[in-house]
Amino acid sequence: MIFIKERKIYGYECDIYGHLNNANYLQFYESARSDALTDMKFPIKQFNEMGVHLYIARIEIDYKAGVFLEDTVTIKSWMSTANRLGSTWVQKLYDSHGQLCNQALVKVVHAKNGKPFRIDHETANFFISFVEDEEI
Numbered sequence: 001m002i003f004i005k006e007r008k009i010y011g012y013e014c015d016i017y018g019h020l021n022n023a024n025y026l027q028f029y030e031s032a033r034s035d036a037l038t039d040m041k042f043p044i045k046q047f048n049e050m051g052v053h054l055y056i057a058r059i060e061i062d063y064k065a066g067v068f069l070e071d072t073v074t075i076k077s078w079m080s081t082a083n084r085l086g087s088t089w090v091q092k093l094y095d096s097h098g099q100l101c102n103q104a105l106v107k108v109v110h111a112k113n114g115k116p117f118r119i120d121h122e123t124a125n126f127f128i129s130f131v132e133d134e135e136i
Contacts, residue, residue, distance in 0.1 A: 001130045002078045003036035009071050019066035026059070029091045029104050032075040040130060042123075051112055052119060057086070058107040065101040072096045078132040084118040086110050087127060090134065 007028065015021040037043050047054060067073055074094045081088040086109035093102040110117045118124075 001040075002076050002132055002134065003032070003039055005032045005035055005075045005077070007031075007073055007075065009067055009069055009073065011069055014069050017066075019068050022061075022063070025061060025063075025093065025102055025104070028073075028075060028093065029059075029077070029106065032077045032091060033089055033106070033108075036077050040127075042126065047110075050119075052117060053111045054086075055109050055111050056106060057109045058105075060105045062103050063101075064103070065095070065099055067093070067095055067101050073101070074098075078134060079127065079130055080132065080134070082124065082127040082131050084110075084121070084124040085116060090132075 009020055013020055013024045034044055044054065073096070075091060076094070077089060077091045079087045080090050086107065089104075089106040089108065091104045091106060092100055095101050110119050
């Protein structure tokens, strides 16, 4: 399933050139993944109640075009893989004209007490049901 989030770019998020600061893409993608989990009816709070944390093990970001002040962007997020140890997310950010401006590949691991952790089969299968075959 592909999850879609729209968001406006504000001045405090821009750099001296008037476009979205590179570091803010990380925050945009984080909030989009969090919203996707909520839309799946399995918010981060539920992971916390299980004592499981979601750690970013790796993130690759490809910058393709700038995003500018007061533009409204669309972030598309989906899991390309999921298993008991974690998941891989693909995220793409488009400007208001539909141009792909940025894309990310995010590897997430489940952890408990600071160490990698395998979630139960039932929960893993729940997340596997959301995996999309779309490519980055």
